[in-house]
Amino acid sequence: MGTVKRGPARITLTAGLGLGVSAPVGALELPDFTELVRENSAAVVNISTRQEAPGQSAPEEMLPEGIEPQQGPPPASGLRPVSAPLDPLQTPDLEGSRPGPDPFGDDGQSLGSGFLISDDGVILTNHHVVARADEVIVRLSDGREHDADVVGSDERTDLAVVEIDTDDELPTVSVGSAEKLEVGEWVLAIGSPFGFEHSVTAGIVSAKGRSLPHGNYVPYIQTDVAINPGNSGGPLFNLEGDVVGVNSQIYSRTGGFMGLSFAIPIELAIDVAEQLQATGEVERGWLGVLIQDLTRDLAEGFGLERPRGALVSELLDHSPAAEAGIESGDVILEFDGEVVENSATLPPMVGRTSIGRTVELLILRDGEEKTLEVEVAELPGEDELAAPSDAVEGGGGSDLGLQVEPVDDTTRQQLELDDEGGVLITSVEEGPAADAGLQVGDVLVSFDRQPVHSAEDLNDGAAAADPGSTVPVLVIRDGHPSFLALQMP
Incomplete structure (x- = not known):
């Protein structure tokens, strides 16, 4: 039977090896925090x-701005x-x-x-x-x-x-x-x-x-x-x-x-x-991009062997990124020589960069790596950061299990969409679209890195994609752009 010996700064576990005989087979030393404290x-x-x-x-009144109190399980969007x-x-x-x-x-x-x-x-x-x-x-x-x-x-x-x-x-x-x-x-x-x-x-x-x-x-x-x-x-x-x-x-x-x-x-x-x-x-560097992580399926769709980098889902007008030629669908792999492992690592890198400094970005576009130079600007105030979304004409996508229609002016205004591109998803049935996570009410902006202005554009994109391939689909949901990975039938 095992015994437990306690010391002032460690706990040592020993195990019996025979009648009346015990020998240590391992020791787990726990730290003594008393001097530190x-x-x-x-x-x-x-x-x-x-x-x-x-x-x-109330406690929820003390939440930082933008963090809303929630109850129950988190949303599964x-x-x-x-x-x-x-x-x-x-x-x-x-x-x-x-x-x-x-x-x-x-x-x-x-x-x-x-x-x-x-x-x-x-x-x-x-x-x-x-x-x-x-x-x-x-x-x-x-x-x-x-x-x-x-x-x-x-x-x-x-x-x-x-x-x-x-x-x-x-x-x-x-x-x-x-x-x-x-x-x-x-x-x-x-x-x-x-x-x-x-x-x-x-x-x-x-x-x-x-x-x-x-x-x-x-x-x-x-x-x-x-x-x-x-x-x-x-x-x-x-x-x-x-x-x-x-x-x-x-x-x-x-x-x-x-x-x-x-x-x-x-x-x-x-x-x-x-x-x-x-x-x-506090001064912070700013690129003016909205980014997200790549899932394994998205990485495959963008030609990466594994998920890495920060996927650009949207650019803000007149931002440093837009002026440098960065595009929606680019994957940022390096910033100023530092590897960007995921979307969480990029903002701190940019934020600590001196205002006005020009840095190199290594990006992946259409399966090829490319280097761009961008001049880092100062992060604007919250009231200046109204993000315009690419986001409109009508009918199909039925092979994918969804139906779309043009975005009317009222919906466009509610979603703060600009004057070009995008179709509203009105129906999602069992199939590739549902498996990818597309939902009714999403505005589908691009398909396989090509802009979608109508149902015809969507059908053309689906027809051009290889069967069984994974393609990135850019949607706007609740005002936020995001890429989803859709596997072609």
Whole structure:
């Protein structure tokens, strides 16, 4: 029978090999986090905010702009790489959520974490922790409280810098490297989940470079560290005691921890923090393309041996990409000499590129590699990023199991389509179209990389495709362009 021997810094498992005799057959050493926690806890702070508003803010009201609260299973549209609800790690303060009178009156109260990055009181946290706050209070590890000023906040990366006024020299964290993190490596979080200050949880790195909705400029670190509301903005440490990430998001259908936590890489966080301190805003490079991942079937349709690169589904008018000659259906394989493994890796590359710099793009077009030069521009504001979609005439596609018709003016206006191209799918029956994921209401814009203006164009494209081949089909659904892989009968 096996026995378990426990030591102060490790657990050793042994197994019996005979009567009265046991010998070790293997040892599993678990890390001792005590020194790490002892040395770094003082640099982690609790952040509470108050918003002058009638009634207490519900958790969903504190979501970053563009992230909608959802219930039940995620939609199965297939148009987004991650379509499940992502809850920012924020909740009303515990006191405010208890039954009975609200000790804070009618003020909305919220809670988060942060950590000191300079000894004069500069603190890094999440944007959604301090967004729309009328008052920010920082509580240090020794219990002292300070009113804090928001130096700057960046919604696109969900990062913010706040500052407290103090004459004391405060403890700070040591900044490490998320780039050097390896999947399977131990990491540790310190924060204030549900108001329980300086709670410590640990786990491993589950994946790197994750892409999340509305987080295109952040290659998230995925971990299984237990993160809950109130951990937002807190540090993620490696075993050397260096901060490698800022805890920001969780995947949850319940509002609590489900084993999927996401942190912002520290290199990106420090770069954003330095820009916010210098100018109060963040500059980002911009190409002006909408991109998606390639599935195995799409990769085959575009002539790739395996899924790789970022597939361009749409270009914005007058964007750097459009002026450089990039086309819808191009697959971007390299950006400025860096390999683009998937659509999640491209935006951070572009975002950190200096404005006005000319870089080379290696693309795949019609089965051949081609190099283009593009001058990176500054990312416009949200109000300037109205994306025009290619998207219209009527009848067939019956061999594929679908029927189409011209897009009328009302539908065109509702879908914000331009004046050319596309047919509206009115019926999808069992067959290749249904297998590919085409749906009634989709606007079919191109077939096998050729524009579709009418049912005749669609039928011509289907007739020209080789039987059994996989062709890329570009559709617009809910205002978003996306390629689907359709296997010809």
